[in-house]
Amino acid sequence: MSPFEDIRPYYDTEVDDAIREILHHPMLKAMMNFTFPDVSDDYWRDLMLHCHSIRDFQINFIYPGVQKVLEKSSEGLSTSGFEKLEKNVPYLFISNHRDIILDTSLLNASLYEHGLSMTTSAIGDNLVKKPFLNTLSRLTRNFTIKRGLPARELLESSKITSAFIKNSLLRENRSVWIAQREGRTKDGNDETHKGVLKMISMAADDGQVIEYFQKLNIVPVSISYEYDPTDVLKMPELLAKANSEIYVKSENEDFITLLSGIMGQKKRIHIHIGEVLNDAIGEIGKTESNSNRQFQAIADLIDQNILAGFKLWPTNYIAHDLMYGVEEYKEHYTDEEKALFERRFQKGVDVNDPMAVKSFLAMYANPVNNQKRVLEEISK
Known part of the structure; x- marks a missing residue:
C-alpha cells in the first residue's frame, strides 16, 4: 500500500468509480446547474460518465466552472509572468493565500490556458470532512494536509506530506501548489511561515536543505483580489486577535467561507508568477551556514518576491x-x-x-x- 494512501488524490484508474459515487449528489447537481445552466442534467451526467482521468474532469467540468465563477463574481482575471515557466518542468508554487478554493483553482486555470501542466495542490483536511467534498477534492488532484494533530502524530504526518511533495515533483514530474502558511491571510500581511519550509525539507537527503530546495524549482506566486469576498467574515477573528482573545470557529464556518469566497464579488483579480528561486537559494547556502537562518532567509526571499509581485488595486x-x-x-x-x-x-x-x-x-x-x-x- 502506498505511504500516501491517506492523503493522495485519486489515480486515474479510480476516477470512474469516484464519479459514479457522486453522480447523483445534490451538491454536484447544484454545481453543474451553475456551470451548465442551459443543458439538462442528463447531458452533463452522460459527459461525466465518459470522463476517465483527473485531467478530463478538470478540463471538462472544473475549468468551465471556474470560468462561470469569474463571469458571475468578478470583472476578470489577468496574469503576468507565466512566460517564464517551461513546459514539462515541475515547479513548487508557493503562494500567498487569500481564498480557500479559488487561489489554486485560478492558478490551475491559468496554467491550462498557457499550455502548462496543472498542479497537485495542498488542502487542509478540515475543509474536506464531508464525503462529497473529499471525493471532489481528490478528483481535482488535491492532497490533504492533516490539521490539529498531537505533536508526535503531526511529525509523522509532516514526513509523509513532505515525501508526497518530493515524489510528485521529482518522480512524477508533477508541479505542486502549497500556501506560504497554514490558513488564509486574514490581515493582509502575506508572510511565509518557516514551519511550511521545514515540513517540505523533511524529505531532503542527509539534511542537505539548500541542495534539495534547488531541485524543487520553487516559484513564488502572488494572487491579488480587488475585493476580498470574505472580508467581513474575517472580522470576528481579527477583533478577537486585536483584543488578545482566543477565537473559536463556528461549526460550519469553513464551509460558509468557502462558498462566500467562490460566489462573493471580487471585481478584478491578478495572478503573478515570480522568478524560479534556485540561484537565489544557492546564494543563501553560500552566505548562511546555520540551518535556522537558512530557513528564515528562504522565507524572507519568498516573501520579497510575493510582495513585489502583488497587484495593488484602488481598494x-x-x-x-x-x-x-x-x-x-x-x-x-x-x-x-x-x-x-x-x-x-x-x-x-x-x-x-x-x-x-x-x-x-x-x-x-x-x-x-x-x-x-x-x-x-x-x-x-
Whole structure:
C-alpha cells in the first residue's frame, strides 16, 4: 500500500468509480446547474460518465466552472509572468493565500490556458470532512494536509506530506501548489511561515536543505483580489486577535467561507508568477551556514518576491489613505471607487468601533505598506 494512501488524490484508474459515487449528489447537481445552466442534467451526467482521468474532469467540468465563477463574481482575471515557466518542468508554487478554493483553482486555470501542466495542490483536511467534498477534492488532484494533530502524530504526518511533495515533483514530474502558511491571510500581511519550509525539507537527503530546495524549482506566486469576498467574515477573528482573545470557529464556518469566497464579488483579480528561486537559494547556502537562518532567509526571499509581485488595486490605496487620514495615493483611485469602498465597509463593519474600522482597513492597506517596504529593500 502506498505511504500516501491517506492523503493522495485519486489515480486515474479510480476516477470512474469516484464519479459514479457522486453522480447523483445534490451538491454536484447544484454545481453543474451553475456551470451548465442551459443543458439538462442528463447531458452533463452522460459527459461525466465518459470522463476517465483527473485531467478530463478538470478540463471538462472544473475549468468551465471556474470560468462561470469569474463571469458571475468578478470583472476578470489577468496574469503576468507565466512566460517564464517551461513546459514539462515541475515547479513548487508557493503562494500567498487569500481564498480557500479559488487561489489554486485560478492558478490551475491559468496554467491550462498557457499550455502548462496543472498542479497537485495542498488542502487542509478540515475543509474536506464531508464525503462529497473529499471525493471532489481528490478528483481535482488535491492532497490533504492533516490539521490539529498531537505533536508526535503531526511529525509523522509532516514526513509523509513532505515525501508526497518530493515524489510528485521529482518522480512524477508533477508541479505542486502549497500556501506560504497554514490558513488564509486574514490581515493582509502575506508572510511565509518557516514551519511550511521545514515540513517540505523533511524529505531532503542527509539534511542537505539548500541542495534539495534547488531541485524543487520553487516559484513564488502572488494572487491579488480587488475585493476580498470574505472580508467581513474575517472580522470576528481579527477583533478577537486585536483584543488578545482566543477565537473559536463556528461549526460550519469553513464551509460558509468557502462558498462566500467562490460566489462573493471580487471585481478584478491578478495572478503573478515570480522568478524560479534556485540561484537565489544557492546564494543563501553560500552566505548562511546555520540551518535556522537558512530557513528564515528562504522565507524572507519568498516573501520579497510575493510582495513585489502583488497587484495593488484602488481598494488597497483607498484603505491606506482612509486608515492614515491622508491622500497620499489619491491618484490611484477615483471618487466613485472611494465611495463604493466606503459603502462596503460601512455596511459590514460597526463604524462606531475604532478597532473594527482599523482591522477592516488594515486588511486592504497592509499590502501597500508591505510592497513599499520590499521595493525599497530591493532598490538598496
